[in-house]
Amino acid sequence: MNERAGTLLARTPRRVRVLALSLALILLAVFYPNYVESLGDAAVIGDFIPSVGSMVVMIVFTMMAVGLNIVVGYAGLLDLGYVAFYAAGAYTSAWFASQQFEDVSFHFGAVGLRSDLPGIHLSVWLILLMAGFFTLAVGILIGLPTLRLRGDYLAIVTLGFGEIIPQFVRNADDLGGFDLTHGTFGISPIDSPGFGKTLNDVFGLPESYQQSFDRTKLFYLTALVLLLVTVFCSVRLRDSRLGRAWVAIREDETAAAAMGVPLMRTKTWSYALGAFFGGIAGAFYASFKSGAFPADFYFNISIFLLCMVILGGMGSVWGVLLGGMVLGYLNVEGLATIGTKMSSAGIDFDPTKYQFGIYGVIVVLMMLFRPTGLIPERRHKREMAEGAHDAGDE
Amino acid sequence: MSDVLTATSVRKEFGGLLAVSDVDFTIPEGQVVSLIGPNGAGKTTFFNMLTGVYKPTAGTIVFAGKELAGRPPHAITELGIGRTFQNIRLFQHMTALENVLVGMHCRLKGGIVSSIVGTPRVRREEKFARARARELLAFSGLPGRDEQLARNLPYGDQRRLEVARALATEPTLLLLDEPTAGMNPQETAAFTDFVAMLRNEQKLTVLMIEHDMKVVMGISDRVTVLDHGEKIFEGTPQEVQRNERVIEAYLGRAATR
Numbered sequence: 202m203n204e205r206a207g208t209l210l211a212r213t214p215r216r217v218r219v220l221a222l223s224l225a226l227i228l229l230a231v232f233y234p235n236y237v238e239s240l241g242d243a244a245v246i247g248d249f250i251p252s253v254g255s256m257v258v259m260i261v262f263t264m265m266a267v268g269l270n271i272v273v274g275y276a277g278l279l280d281l282g283y284v285a286f287y288a289a290g291a292y293t294s295a296w297f298a299s300q301q302f303e304d305v306s307f308h309f310g311a312v313g314l315r316s317d318l319p320g321i322h323l324s325v326w327l328i329l330l331m332a333g334f335f336t337l338a339v340g341i342l343i344g345l346p347t348l349r350l351r352g353d354y355l356a357i358v359t360l361g362f363g364e365i366i367p368q369f370v371r372n373a374d375d376l377g378g379f380d381l382t383h384g385t386f387g388i389s390p391i392d393s394p395g396f397g398k399t400l401n402d403v404f405g406l407p408e409s410y411q412q413s414f415d416r417t418k419l420f421y422l423t424a425l426v427l428l429l430v431t432v433f434c435s436v437r438l439r440d441s442r443l444g445r446a447w448v449a450i451r452e453d454e455t456a457a458a459a460m461g462v463p464l465m466r467t468k469t470w471s472y473a474l475g476a477f478f479g480g481i482a483g484a485f486y487a488s489f490k491s492g493a494f495p496a497d498f499y500f501n502i503s504i505f506l507l508c509m510v511i512l513g514g515m516g517s518v519w520g521v522l523l524g525g526m527v528l529g530y531l532n533v534e535g536l537a538t539i540g541t542k543m544s545s546a547g548i549d550f551d552p553t554k555y556q557f558g559i560y561g562v563i564v565v566l567m568m569l570f571r572p573t574g575l576i577p578e579r580r581h582k583r584e585m586a587e588g589a590h591d592a593g594d595e
Numbered sequence: 596m597s598d599v600l601t602a603t604s605v606r607k608e609f610g611g612l613l614a615v616s617d618v619d620f621t622i623p624e625g626q627v628v629s630l631i632g633p634n635g636a637g638k639t640t641f642f643n644m645l646t647g648v649y650k651p652t653a654g655t656i657v658f659a660g661k662e663l664a665g666r667p668p669h670a671i672t673e674l675g676i677g678r679t680f681q682n683i684r685l686f687q688h689m690t691a692l693e694n695v696l697v698g699m700h701c702r703l704k705g706g707i708v709s710s711i712v713g714t715p716r717v718r719r720e721e722k723f724a725r726a727r728a729r730e731l732l733a734f735s736g737l738p739g740r741d742e743q744l745a746r747n748l749p750y751g752d753q754r755r756l757e758v759a760r761a762l763a764t765e766p767t768l769l770l771l772d773e774p775t776a777g778m779n780p781q782e783t784a785a786f787t788d789f790v791a792m793l794r795n796e797q798k799l800t801v802l803m804i805e806h807d808m809k810v811v812m813g814i815s816d817r818v819t820v821l822d823h824g825e826k827i828f829e830g831t832p833q834e835v836q837r838n839e840r841v842i843e844a845y846l847g848r849a850a851t852r
Contacts, residue, residue, distance in 0.1 A: 434711050441710035441717075442696075442703050445689075449697040452686035459646060459680075461672035461701030461764050470707065580688045580744065 230425055234418040248538055253417045255533040260424040261486045262532075263525030266509035267431050267518065268478030273507065274516035274578070275439060276471035277451030278348070279356040281503050282363025286476040288370055288498040289339045290483025293332035295388035295493040297323045301380075312395035313409030325394035325488050329427075329481050336480025340473035348468040351454070360500070367498040387494030391487050394423065411491070420489050427485060431478045435518055438474065447471050448516075448580075501557065505532070508560050512567055514574020514581075523575055528560065599624045599768050599800050600645070605654035607640050607824075614640040616824040617654070622768065627794050627801045629811045631835075632821035633844060638804045639681060641821070642772055645802075646678050647671040658768065673701045677766030679757040681773045681804070687746040691737060691756050694745050695728040698763030728763065735759035736789065751782040758789070762797075769793065771803040775810055787813050812836070820844065 233256065240250045251259065265287060272280045295301060298311065300320035308316055310324025323331075347358045374384030382388065393411030401408040410419045438444050446467045449457040458464050487493045505528065513524025536552040536559070543550050552559060567574065573581040602620040606613075615637040622628050630638050643649045645656060647668040656663040663671055672678075677698075686694050703724055705717040729741055735755045740748060745756060754774060761769060771790070775783045791814050793799045805811045811818060812832040820828040820835060822844040828835060835841055 437711045437713065438707070441707075442700060442705040442721075443707060443710065445693060445697050446700055448689060448693075449686050449700075452688060453684050455648070455668075456680065456684035456686065457697065458668040459648075459672060459678050459684075460698045460760060461669050462697065463667070463669045474707070580690075 227429065231422070234421055248542070249535070251530055251534050253421050255530070257417065257420050257424050257489055258486075258533045259526055259529030260421070260428050261482050261489070262506065262529045263509070263522060264424070264428045264431050264482040265479050266506050266513070266521050266525040267428070267435050268475045268482065269506050270475075270510050270516065270518065270521045271435060271438065271447075271478070272471050272475035273510050274514075274521065275444060275451070276447040276468060278468060278471065279352070280359045280472070280475070281356050281500075281507070282343075282359035282361070282366075283475070283479055283506050284498050284500065284502040285343070285363050285366040286336045286340065286479035287483040287486075287502060288366050288493075288495075289336045289476075290332040290480030290485075291487035291493040291497070292370065292382060292388070293335050293480065294325070294328055294391050294484040294487035295382075297321050297328050297331065298325055298392035298488065299388050299390065301383060301388050310397065311392055312397045313393060313412050322392055324397075325392060325484075328488075329484050332480040332484030333477045334480075336483070337473045337477040339480075340476030341469055344469040344472035345465075348465060348472060360503075363500055363503050367495055370498065371495040382495070385495055387492055387496075389492030389494070391491045391493065393491065394488055424485065424489075427481060431481075432518055432522065434478070439518070443467065443470060504557075505560065508564050511564055512575060514577045516578035516581075517574060517576050520574045520576035520578070527575075528563075531559070532556065597624055598622060600656070600658045600802075602645075602656045603654055605641070605644060605656060606652045607637070607644060607649060608652045614824050615644070615651075615821075618821070618824075618826045620819060620826065622800055622802055623817070624800055625794065625798055626816035627790060627803065627814050629815040629818045630802065630804045630821060631806070631808075631811055631818060635823075636821040636844075637824040638821055639772060640824075642678075642770060642802075642804060645671075645770060646676060669701065672764050672766075675765070675767040676770060677761035677764040677768070678770040679754075679761050679772055679774060681776065683753050683757055685745040685753055685756060685760070688744060690742050690744055691732055691748065691759075692725065692728050692741040694756055694760045695731050695763045696724055698760040699724050699728065699765075702763075702765055731759045731762055732756075735762065736785070751778055751786075754778065754782075754786070755789075762793075766799070768800045768802065771801060771805075773804050773806060775805065775807050783807060783810060786810075790814055 234253045237250060237253060241247050265283065269280065269283045272278050272283070298321070300318065302321055303319045305321060306317070306319045308314070308322045310327060311322035312324070314322055343362050347355060347362070350358060370382045371385055373381040393409050395409035395411070396406035398408055400406045407413045407415070407419055410416055413419055446457065446462045449460065449462055450464065450467060454464060509525040509528045510521050511524070512528060513522065514520025536556055540551045540553055543552070598621040600622040602618060604617040604619060605615060606617050607615040618641065630641065632638050640649065644651045645663065647663065647666050647670070651664050658676060659674060661674060686697060689697070703720055705720055709717045732738065732741060735758055737752055737755055737759060740752065745753065748756060758771070758774070774790070775786050778786060787810050790801060790803070794801060815832050818830065818832055818835045819826060820841050827840045827844060828838050830838070
């Protein structure tokens with residue numbers, strides 16, 4: 202009894218602290234569109250405040266990073282082809298919410314469109330789910346043959362798949378006469394999410410994001426909800442039986458198998474679940490941009506997402522959130538802003554031209570000075586704290 | 596008394612190297628059986644065939660009525676064979692408790708969706724698993740070590756944690772690969788008592804590879820001697836100590852003259 206009370210006391214403050222911090226951050230994030238303008242007027246930092254539209258992009262990429270973290274961070278499987286899942290998600294949106302398949306006309310829950318518009322038009326909410334499950338299936342298909350490999354070999358093969366899928370997309374405009382992806386032109390426009398007329402009348406929910414004056418803000422809030430759901434699932438998975446098995450595999454595959462962890466199934470799940478969230482993020486982003494273009498799915502994106510995970514701290518959800526938002530910001534707005542500032546100060550240097558060089562330098566510096574990331578995973582933090590006294594052993 | 600495991604003419608070749616040559620071997624229920632032999636005799640190879648790491652080139656291994664050859668390690672663990680490793684292979688960055696919880700993996704049922712949603716069944720199962728893991732840690736002589744990272748535990752405790760983790764898989768047959776290697780005499784003595792307790796109180800069957808003859812002679816019900824991949828002798832500890840072929844294998848021909 203006493204012992205139990207002791208552990209409760211020891212645990213509660215941390216839990217409460219984390220909960221309070223999360224709530225505060227969520228509140229700050231929810232009201233971001235309301236105070237962003239006044240922040241933008243502030244001296245010095247004002248110009249560096251990302252717009253709501255940039256925030257949408259940042260959040261979408263962070264969401265993908267959180268998904269990738271399930272593969273790389275939890276299970277320790279180096280995946281260099283995550284962009285494939287982003288593409289799969291985006292094209293799910295494109296197929297089921299555009300005029301791509303003109304020969305059919307099928308509407309279900311689509312908002313803000315003429316009902317005689319050709320093509321398949323499903324509700325974007327439905328599509329997000331479909332994208333998740335489609336990408337999950339793609340993840341299993343890619344995972345089953347490749348996950349038998351270990352370490353570097355896995356990285357190389359995933360790299361291959363990350364290249365194959367964009368190439369396929371680029372060339373799949375004539376599959377025996379059938380135009381699946383519209384080739385290099387991509388598919389555009391893609392329908393917008395929304396709640397339709399009835400829900401608008403009854404609850405005042407926006408009928409269609411695209412036609413709303415608050416378009417960006419609506420996309421922002423939706424992205425935020427998706428990110429929160431992803432983070433929630435990711436944390437729950439980490440603390441589950443499956444999450445433990447992932448870490449065990451990361452630590453020692455042979456021992457994990459000997460303890461009854463089925464290696465293939467467990468690894469494939471990490472790959473598939475990571476893909477699931479990447480797919481949803483991709484589908485949502487396609488709807489936000491109202492298009493899916495093969496040029497978006499370059500190998501760079503995989504590396505960029507990996508940088509977010511490494512910068513933040515592999516395996517650490519908080520870390521990946523931070524890493525994702527920081528790199529996302531630099532990519533979307535930050536470097537350009539810094540460039541403008543520099544040129545107005547008379548320095549002839551455009552950081553956007555060197556963006557991947559700059560991310561590379563960041564990752565190298567992290568590896569040198571803080572290899573476990575900005576916010577390390579808890580077990581690594583503990584290792585450093587506890588392990589200090591017996592560091593001489595190794 | 597029936598046998599929990601029966602191996603019949605088990606053979607393992609690595610290319611041209613014959614590591615284990617047509618070994619017949621049984622483990623009677625409820626006994627401690629030791630497998631000894633000079634280095635390179637094929638003990639660990641034999642072990643690895645029992646646990647599914649290697650597939651035998653020929654021969655059959657039957658455990659609890661099921662053929663083991665060709666099954667992956669996790670399936671064999673699920674059938675009820677738990678093991679430890681010669682070189683400690685704990686999950687270094689996991690706590691002692693988490694290590695044991697991983698051992699329970701195949702006995703727990705929590706699925707993906709139910710874990711995310713946090714259904715009452717999964718919560719109950721997790722709570723139960725944690726309580727059971729603490730029990731196992733205490734039983735294995737690691738009370739209060741629950742939250743320590745495995746890599747920060749003293750050597751002897753790491754060995755004990757390996758056993759606790761193996762026990763968490765709920766084995767009927769426990770395989771220990773040189774469990775006392777690197778232990779000091781006190782630790783070894785304590786560990787020997789621990790294995791005896793596993794047999795007497797938990798009714799576990801134990802197969803052990805061991806080099807420390809004090810341990811082997813102290814608790815084994817039966818000793819099997821391998822040399823150059825062949826079984827050269829099998830018998831009680833007393834018989835083994837007197838057998839000429841065994842002495843020859845360990846000390847050379849001159850010793851038996």
